[in-house]
Each structure stands twice: as C-alpha cells, then as structure tokens.
Amino acid sequence: MIQYQTSLEHIQADQLEGFFVGWPNPPTPVTHLEILRRAAHVVLALEGSSVVGFVTAISDGILCAYIPLLEVLPGHQHQGIGSELMRRMLETLSEMYMVDLLCDPDLQAFYSRVGMQESSGMLVRNFDRQSGNHPTSNHSAVR
Ligand SMILES: CC(C)(COP(=O)(O)OP(=O)(O)OC[C@H]1O[C@@H](n2cnc3c(N)ncnc32)[C@H](O)[C@@H]1OP(=O)(O)O)[C@@H](O)C(=O)NCCC(=O)NCCS
Secondary structure, three states: OEEEEOOOOOOOHHHOOOOOOOOOOOOOHHHHHHHHHHOOEEEEEEEOOEEEEEEEEEEOOOOEEEOOOEEEOHHHOOOOHHHHHHHHHHHHOOOOOEEEOOOOHHHHHHHHHOOOOOOOOOOOOOHHHOOOOOOOOOOHHHO
16 A cells, blocks of 8 residues: 655655666665755655555745655656645645646657646756766765
8 A cells, every 4th residue: 555645754764775767877765865854845655565656846935835855756757646646745835836847759649638737947957967876976975
C-alpha cells in the first residue's frame, strides 16, 4: 500500500535510493535529502519505509511556485503515484497565483490531466553542477 506524507520527520538518506534515473551526475541520497529539506513543499510516496516517489516545490510563499522535481521509481510507475503526488502538490499550492514547471513535450498530456496548461519556457542548465556536490556548494550535505 502506498502512503503519502508531507513531513520529512524520520526520513533518512538510505530511504532515498534509486532516484534520478538516467542522470549522468546524480545527487547522492544524502544530497537528495537536503534538497527535500530545502524545498518549500514536498510530498513523498512511501511503500513501507521506502520512498518510491516524490515531488518538490520552491516558492516565494506569496505569488509564485515552481515544481522542479517529480519522480517515481521505475518499478512503481504506471500505478497512479505520479498523478497523486501532483494532485496533492497542486492542492498545497492552490493559493498561489502562478505554479510553473518545465517538461518534455511527451509529458504535457500527463500534466494536462492533473489540471495544468501548456506553455513555453526558457532555461539554463549547468551540467557540471548536476550532482549538487560541488566544492563551492553551500549545503551541509557536502561539508
Ligand atoms: C512522469 C512520472 C513521474 C509519472 O509517474 P507515474 O507514477 O508513472 O504516473 P501515473 O501512473 O500517475 O501516470 C502514468 C501516465 O503518465 C504518462 N507518462 C508517464 N511517463 C511518461 C513519459 N515519459 N512520456 C509520456 N507519457 C508519460 C502516461 O500517460 C502514463 O500512462 P500509462 O501508465 O497508461 O502508461 C514517472 O514516469 C517518472 O518518474 N519519470 C521519470 C522522471 C520524470 O520524467 N519526471 C518528470 C519531470 S518533468
């Protein structure tokens, strides 16, 4: 049975194995936990003590929120978990004026089904910073 929670209490890095599939230089589970802690909002999907999916949002808390990360472990995909994580996050952010995310075109139908609308965007990607574990990173996970 999948359970959903917004608290990170009692969540340890070793419960976060297996994410960032396909990323050439992924964050470690320790850095992943720090990313979750620093997000404005997080929803986790757990099966037993294992985290099998998560979504984060960053926000100014007044008008604007951005959803940078949504992932469900490959063995748990296609069971509605990603949709439920998004549904819960969008409910959390329902008082915001703008809630944005970027995705590949093939995922636009998925996000449309949870109530988002298509747009276009711009971005910068510093791939040498993808793991978050850079010598100048200012977070406790790497100190
Ligand atoms: C996108 C993702 C979170 C969906 O999670 P999920 O738990 O499988 O989602 P749901 O079960 O609620 O919905 C699945 C549906 O989403 C759509 N979908 C999921 N991944 C898709 C993809 N890569 N391309 C096109 N459609 C996709 C399909 O319609 C799918 O339907 P199906 O189960 O009949 O095949 C998951 O595939 C994932 O973690 N992908 C890798 C990370 C990623 O791409 N994150 C989004 C970044 S913008």
